[in-house]
Amino acid sequence: MTSRPVIPVRVASGKPSAEALAKMDKRWRVRYLMLAPHRLGFFLAMVVLVASGLWWALVQFDRSTGWLDLHYAVSPTLVHSAVMAFGFIPLFFSGFLFTAGPKWLGVEPLPVPALRWPLVLQAAGWLLWLAGAHLRAGVAWAGLALACAGLVWMTAQFWGRIRRSQAPDQLHARAIGTACVVGCASLAGLWLSQVFDAPALARTWVFTGLWGFVVVVYVTVAHRMIPFFTSSAMPMVEAWRPFWVLWLMLGAAVLQVLAAWLEWAGIPHGAAGTAWMLVHGTLQLAVGGVLVWLAWVWGLVQSLKNKLLAMLHIGFLWLGVAFLLGGLSQWLEATLGIGVLALGALHALTMGCLASLMLAMVTRVSCGHSGRALVADRIAWSLFWCLQAATVLRIAAAVPGIAGLPLPWLLPLAAGLWAGTMGIWGLRLGRWYGCLRADGRPG
Numbered sequence: 001m002t003s004r005p006v007i008p009v010r011v012a013s014g015k016p017s018a019e020a021l022a023k024m025d026k027r028w029r030v031r032y033l034m035l036a037p038h039r040l041g042f043f044l045a046m047v048v049l050v051a052s053g054l055w056w057a058l059v060q061f062d063r064s065t066g067w068l069d070l071h072y073a074v075s076p077t078l079v080h081s082a083v084m085a086f087g088f089i090p091l092f093f094s095g096f097l098f099t100a101g102p103k104w105l106g107v108e109p110l111p112v113p114a115l116r117w118p119l120v121l122q123a124a125g126w127l128l129w130l131a132g133a134h135l136r137a138g139v140a141w142a143g144l145a146l147a148c149a150g151l152v153w154m155t156a157q158f159w160g161r162i163r164r165s166q167a168p169d170q171l172h173a174r175a176i177g178t179a180c181v182v183g184c185a186s187l188a189g190l191w192l193s194q195v196f197d198a199p200a201l202a203r204t205w206v207f208t209g210l211w212g213f214v215v216v217v218y219v220t221v222a223h224r225m226i227p228f229f230t231s232s233a234m235p236m237v238e239a240w241r242p243f244w245v246l247w248l249m250l251g252a253a254v255l256q257v258l259a260a261w262l263e264w265a266g267i268p269h270g271a272a273g274t275a276w277m278l279v280h281g282t283l284q285l286a287v288g289g290v291l292v293w294l295a296w297v298w299g300l301v302q303s304l305k306n307k308l309l310a311m312l313h314i315g316f317l318w319l320g321v322a323f324l325l326g327g328l329s330q331w332l333e334a335t336l337g338i339g340v341l342a343l344g345a346l347h348a349l350t351m352g353c354l355a356s357l358m359l360a361m362v363t364r365v366s367c368g369h370s371g372r373a374l375v376a377d378r379i380a381w382s383l384f385w386c387l388q389a390a391t392v393l394r395i396a397a398a399v400p401g402i403a404g405l406p407l408p409w410l411l412p413l414a415a416g417l418w419a420g421t422m423g424i425w426g427l428r429l430g431r432w433y434g435c436l437r438a439d440g441r442p443g
Contacts, residue, residue, distance in 0.1 A: 028434035034112045035436075036443045038095035038369055041115070042362060043433040044123040045091035046426035052083045053419035055130050060412040072133060074140045074194070078202055079133040082144075084350060085210045086187055087126040090151055090180075092362060093217060094119055097158050097176065099365070104173055104224075105165035110157060118157065121150030141194055148187040155180040171243075175220045175250065183213030200264055207260035210350075211253045218354060219249035219319070221361075226312055229364075230299045234306070245294060252287045252323065255280070274334045281330025288323030295320060307376035308364055311384050315356030318391075322349035325395075344398035351391040351418070359384055359425065370432045371439030383425050390417040 033040045059076050062068040094115065102109040128143025159177050162170065186209030193202035223246040259280055262268070268276045295317040303309040322345050329341035363380050367373065376384070397410035437443060 024436055024440055028431055032434050037098035037112055037115055038365055039433040040112060041091050041094035041119055043430055044119050045088040046430045048123055048126045049088040050423050050426040051127060052087055053422045056080050057415040057419040060415040064408050064412050073137045074133045076133060081206045082190060083126055085206055085214055089214055091119060091122055092358060094154055102161055105161055106167045107161050107164045118150045118153035122147050144191045148191055151187055152184045155184055172220050172224045176217050179213045179216035183209050186213060204260050204264040208257050211256040215253045216250060222316055226298055226316060234302055277330045277334035281327040284323045284327030288320045288327060291320030307381050311360035311376060315353055315360055318348055318352030318356060322353055340399055344395040347394045351394055355387055359387060366429050366432055369443055371437035371441060383421050386417060386421040390414050
């Protein structure tokens with residue numbers, strides 16, 4: 001005979017009684033992952049995030065020492081870049097899109113069971129992708145196909161919510177929906193590139209997905225939510241979000257996608273190529289300057305009084321820094337032939353911006369929907385700064401001879417710090433998703 005969880009009894013005030021809370025089931029159970037969309041999506045995202053972080057740390061350790069003598073059936077660099085762009089991030093997206101999305105659109109949310117297979121397919125696919133990197137390329141391709149099928153299914157479900165909506169303002173939701181379509185096309189393109197052995201094309205599809213899918217979703221959500229969160233926590237800061245800012249960020253993402261495809265095609269080249277690098281670099285510097293200014297206008301300094309809010313603003317600031325580093329890299333390569341900052345700019349984006357915003361937003365949602373206070377406690381704040389340290393180390397590793405440090409160990413150190421940070425964060429929040437809310441409320 002199976003035991004049932006104790007459901008807290010509500011008293012006249014609408015809150016569960018102390019006696020009911022004391023008797024509430026506090027154990028972790030798989031079935032509790034099905035109580036809300038964010039529980040299942042976030043939990044599976046954490047599984048892929050922790051697994052990929054540990055895997056990459058082992059790869060970097062083996063590259064530095066040779067002790068593990070790892071065999072690769074697929075390029076580990078491609079495996080890493082693909083899982084970082086398409087692996088855990090869309091699973092985190094699912095938690096937001098099917099929790100906040102229906103509220104934006106004024107429609108009924110999907111029942112959690114409808115999301116089970118699209119999300120499980122993605123998580124299983126990415127774990128197969130990691131395993132196939134060492135076993136057989138066919139295993140990796142099969143994992144990629146499963147992940148693609150899951151993402152297409154999830155995208156179709158989100159567009160189903162959009163089509164049912166009568167809300168007057170659907171811009172943010174439709175921008176995200178379009179980005180998800182780009183993500184599906186990019187993942188399918190990556191699969192085809194692998195099957196037909198076209199590594200340069202595979203890399204281009206990864207960058208297309210990163211900028212045209214992931215970054216577009218991030219900046220769209222940031223435009224809608226960061227000013228709202230800031231003004232809610234700090235009434236003296238006005239929620240200012242003109243649409244030209246959104247169009248600027250979307251245009252900048254499209255520019256990066258265009259640059260990736262021009263690089264793959266090998267055009268322009270020669271003098272025209274140098275001119276393009278200067279133009280591209282200038283545009284990135286301009287966008288970076290506007291984004292740093294925007295971070296200031298949105299209340300960067302004021303947010304430092306609220307740790308959870310500060311995490312969001314610092315994460316957004318990294319987006320401006322990434323564009324500034326990217327622009328500087330283009331200028332250095334065009335004028336001096338020194339291409340040392342491209343990888344630094346990429347990781348300022350992925351680790352500095354995307355991962356910081358991920359940690360901040362997921363922590364915020366997880367606290368609110370688990371019945372905990374909307375604050376960044378000592379653990380969350382410490383993990384955030386460990387992530388900042390890992391980001392700086394990774395950027396430093398892209399600059400030869402910086403500070404006289406032994407460069408072969410900078411990458412393993414950054415990868416190890418990333419794996420440790422995400423491992424602790426994932427284990428902590430992963431426990432929340434499989435337990436009932438601390439305040440006894442549903443969800």
